[in-house]
Amino acid sequence: MAIQGSSVQGSTDKVNLNQEHDSEHPAEPNHAQQHPIGLYLKIWLLLFVLSSLSYSVDYLQLQGMLRWSLIILFMLLKAGLIISVFMHMFWERVALVYAILLPPLCLVVLIALMAIEANYTLANRLAFFSF
């Protein structure tokens, strides 16, 4: 993760220029999301490494808690890199970032409700059907 940290840090000067423009100095649209090509290449490489790692979880047939936690970890790292760097969320205005990233949090409620429901269904099936 050191690669990512340093490259992101290296481009923050540009970031501030983009984000903190006031109305008298509108950002030049052509350079709004221009970032060093090396940053993209590093993230690309990192995504390859993370994908290989998540595939190896299956290849090595890890099971149980270890398997699930590794799957979730690699998934979240990959998703985070894609959203923040490839989709430029890291450099977007906060008003947009929050408008897009906060609403999906209500899915947590849906997941919790449906998990309770699924457990209830399973308990009923086991209790009343002859399996």
Next chain:
Amino acid sequence: MTTRPTNRPHTETRLASLAADWSADGETFKQVPWGKAMMWIFLLSDTFVFSSFLVGYMTVRMSAVESWPNTSEVFALTIGGQHIPLVLIAIMTFILITSSGTMAMAVNCAYQHKRKQAALLMLATALLGVSFVGMQVFEWSKLIVEEGVRPWSNPMGAAQFGACFFMITGFHGLHVSAGVIYLLVVATKLWRGHYDRPQEADSGNYQIVEITGLYWHFVDLVWVFIFAFFYLW
């Protein structure tokens, strides 16, 4: 250009800009082109569509009494006499990540005003997308014809497996196919100099490449979740 004092903490200015943007009684997403804002809002709605599928899959899998088919074995292939688990899915994952990389390069080239280079990179992205869909067609036909998986039943275990598989990967494949068409349309227009015409609102501005890229990266992003929850879990 930097009028802001540099010693102010970053978080304070970020939160201040959030409050200012939303309370300004004007355009909320300042300096965000409308096309990009709309693409993000569309992607947000798409997030909910895919999340509903994945949560539905979670529900039926958790409540299934029969054992769930072992995806590691279902999607294994024998290549050169060697039996490799889940190999097709791994290749598809790498193809999609590669295409995300070429798309990011295309966006970078577009902002450097390398018009033709950006169009070629978008074409490469579209070709990778086509190969992804091709492998998905192979995967589907293998599952339907050889393994006898149907949306209502399958010989490997829980009947709900087929419905989840066809619904989730089918909808994702549809997104990839739509993305390929979108990429080809924008790349062609870019190549022909459509976005440089003086009557264009932002003539010579290739923001559309970034917007197309947002859609493509989203398709890759969805695959990350499908790969983790459907294939690996």
